[in-house]
Amino acid sequence: MSPKITAHRAPGTRDFLPDEMALRERVRRVIEGTFQLYGFQPLETPATERLEILTGKYGEEADRLIFKILKRGEELSAAMASPESGKASGELADLGLRYDLTVPLARVIAMHRGELTYPFKRYQIQPVWRAERQQKGRYREFVQCDADIVGTSSVSADAEIIALTDDILQRLAIPGYRIHINHRMLLQGLVEYCGAPKDRFVDVAVAVDKLDKIGWDGVSEELMRKNIGSGIMDKIRTTIDHSYSTPQEFLDGLDADLQAQPSAKRGIEELNQIFKDLKACGISQSRLSLTLRLARGLDYYTGPIFETLIEEPKIGSITGGGRYDNLIGVFSGETIPATGTTIGIERIFDVMRELNLFGEVTAPSAQVLVAVFSEETRAESLKIAAELRRAGISAEVYLEPPKKLAKQFAYADKKRIPFVVIAGPDELSRGEVTVKRLSSGGQIHVSRDHLVEQIGKEIENGRPD
């Protein structure tokens, strides 16, 4: 064994102790349960992927954030002996840690194409790793939580993803959220309609996406620097800011030339269908918003896009997604349409904690501590615990050598175990045991034969609801 080493975690990682685990499990269960209510099915993929699967999918900057795994054994020796090794770190690594859940999904689709039924509706809740610069609230290992529908171009799938998002946030009782919806093709049409060159779409989208942060002045400045003139700029601004009371009214009110532009036309039709579907699902209009400012950063979106913002706390989007018809097929060599969303479970934890939405969630603890009066009665205490567990009642036996009962009560108290059973020799000789309810301090004598039944009732009565 090595000499004492100071215990530190890897930078940007966290341990989840029991109470924190209970909070996370609760949110996770709501999300997973809702995924299943919509017929989504679980998938898990390994943490490590071959580097060639991961790189070149997320852009250059993201590629630098992929954690790479050193080759092993002879391959490592060979790589280190090679004259290249001083230059290309890529030579030294063959695997990387999963950066998101979408590229692994694309790989799974390519490898298991024939085993799946389409549309394939899958959810995946697993950690991803990014070697980001350390800052508060940003982690290098965090859980992603994705639902995607693969294999249909139908805009009904996009609407379903939005309805699913809304349902999850309703079930989690997140206050004051709004799902913003836009369409990449309407944005594309808008850029062309305003007179900007077709290939400047991404520049405009990226600038407009920052609107909330930098305002129109900032956007103008950024586009000016990219040689997009103020005439174009004004037209974009007028279109985007034009006010409305319903999405339908907004779309109907768009300039006829814009409505006629082919990309825009398709975008408008699909948006209309989406809002119609969402209305049929009974989703309140107040929680939805058609937002032409929304562009979403990632290059790979091709159709409807959506993200959820909340007023408080200021934390960025808590869900985000859209249609990406060209990514899933990257390993299959064909086009496979897909749409989906990430539910930002880590941010949702933060929001719920900040807004005190968790109430009294604590780690699951046993419902009963069976005290041990003396070595002579230990066997009886073990027997009682076994009976309780067989009846589905969680129970601990005091494990340390028998001590004063006060010490055993203190242990139960610290562990938030609500009941203590005391089976001392006097009680046992009378065919009885004592059940103490720690919250009130009250205690009752119960026939040993009816103990399990009686505790079941006490637990039932003790429920807060």
Added chain:
Amino acid sequence: MSPKITAHRAPGTRDFLPDEMALRERVRRVIEGTFQLYGFQPLETPATERLEILTGKYGEEADRLIFKILKRGEELSAAMASPESGKASGELADLGLRYDLTVPLARVIAMHRGELTYPFKRYQIQPVWRAERQQKGRYREFVQCDADIVGTSSVSADAEIIALTDDILQRLAIPGYRIHINHRMLLQGLVEYCGAPKDRFVDVAVAVDKLDKIGWDGVSEELMRKNIGSGIMDKIRTTIDHSYSTPQEFLDGLDADLQAQPSAKRGIEELNQIFKDLKACGISQSRLSLTLRLARGLDYYTGPIFETLIEEPKIGSITGGGRYDNLIGVFSGETIPATGTTIGIERIFDVMRELNLFGEVTAPSAQVLVAVFSEETRAESLKIAAELRRAGISAEVYLEPPKKLAKQFAYADKKRIPFVVIAGPDELSRGEVTVKRLSSGGQIHVSRDHLVEQIGKEIENGRPD
């Protein structure tokens, strides 16, 4: 986007598609539920640990199996520029992937010492990574499933771990298993009693541990090579193989000199207490075995040790653990007693699959497919699905553009969705919908207003139990 790349997984890793996920989830839920019945609480730690935390804990051979993560940015450049980099791969990596769940537990105890209540009973179910040579049934990423009790030397804790193990295997209905129990101090005492030098304990333990594989002849040969004479050898064999009907009888029947040897004495006392506890818990003697051959490979065990073997299939131990009083404190700089077990969940999956114990477990699928008759009735179909989900009934809406109903039935069939709701214009005009049960092909007409209630009943009736 890069040109087409052949999709391969990282070697030794697996994808879990929905049906496989359902099997894994089922086993996991039983194990987790049983952990909680005994008052164990969940813990999760990050996948990555600093290399200095991981290395030097598992022995030299294991250290080579740790996946190491390449340094990043400037630190990598510096490491690669250094003249050392050609020699020491350790210079190039700063993190490693979790190799087991015990060292991370030790780190957590050191970092969160004051936040925990002792004895701290924690369970942890997370993947670990080992760069093992590839072979059938051996994976480089696999889930470990540990329960440990930290902070008490009481042998009651060891007994509880064994009782927990038995309870899990009972609940999973694993046939023909036996939990083998021994004590490192009894083994130590035995080695000394037989006349072998004290420091040869590990040699003897390692050889005896192979008994089932290589027989007494093999063990003799191996010990001979290590200069442990045949006189010693014979004495060991006689003691280990001496027959008995109960553990108590076996221990009582040991030679008086062995019983008086200090290490052996302590081991015998503790084993007696453990078997007494297990009897009190109601565990059938036929599932337990006192086995002096059991040594367990890992150096770090200090007290009782246990592992579970099954007759069929031949797969090695399916659980294994013991007391390890010197490991948890390695980062805390003090001795912290601990005992625990790994439930070999991956091997248990394999056993259950091999023995056909899973029955008809399939991925969770929706209970209802709401067909879409035409674009005009899509809104009503969406409304029906939303109502079903609000009532807790999982439902899909057919997402593709409306097609012949036969196609929609085929989709439901492939996805094992038992009911299809058809809300065509004729039916709707009569205030009705049709509910078709795919298994029988039978269908009923139901009032639109009572649809949710009616489907709830149909699902209830359709349950196999």
